[in-house]
Amino acid sequence: MDLDLTPYFKKYEALVEKADDAFERVKEAYADCVKCKQKCADCCYALFDLTLIEALYINYKFKEKFKGTTKSKLLEKANRADRRIHKLKRKAYEDFQAGKSEAEILAEMAGQRARCPLLNEQELCDLYENRPLTCRFYGIPTAIGGQGHTCGFSGFKQGHKYPTANLDAVHSQLQQISAELLRDIKSRNIRLADMLVPLSMALVSDYDDVYLGIAGEKVEEVKPSKRRRRRRG
Secondary structure, three states, X not given: OOOOOHHHHHHHHHHHHHHHHHHHHHHHHOXXXXXXXOOOOXXXXXXXXXXXXXXXHHHHHHHHHOOHHHHHHHHHHHHHHHHHHHHHHHHHXXXXXXXXXXXXXXXXXXXXXXXXXXXXXXOOEOOHHXXXXXXXXXXXXXXXXXXXXXXXXXXXXXXXXXXXXXXXXXXXXXXXXXXXXXXXXXXXXXXXXXXXXXXXXXXXXXXXXXXXXXXXXXXXXXXXXXXXXXXXX
């Protein structure tokens, strides 16, 4: 893939900067409630998905930082994590087909745990500087689909009003950047803007021209036939 994704990555990084600023403002105002610290890895077991632009960014930074044996070992961890997440999502789908309500399924999924492949043996993130937006908001109050959430280790209490990060709005902005990218590269797979993938899949995926829907049609070259000239008698 020879695409220059820099303009889209800059838009993504602008969202990252806003997310970090929002986190710091809440942390400063509610220092006794925000309990985030090194080796507190609760957020590293949460299930969440990435939009296309974030998956591309994480994939790029991962390949930029890791090479050789280290990269291979991390990809092995990512594959194991991806298989576990796939099983959890498959069960959720089967439960939905069996008649279980979406609210029940979402509540059950929220309680599921899957260790992030980027969480190392020292309980630290191997790609911390480039971690996803969801990780950056973890630890302060957030809202998804009108439902409030916060880290179980935090000091935020139910029934109290706090500054809350609207993750639906963040997700919409990520989708918009993804859609702009696909439009600009004239992708045939415009639905990629609506697709979500876990971080583990983002690490192991090959975001080539075929995946992005810009691979050209392979035209078989037809060689001109040779004609024999008749000899004049």
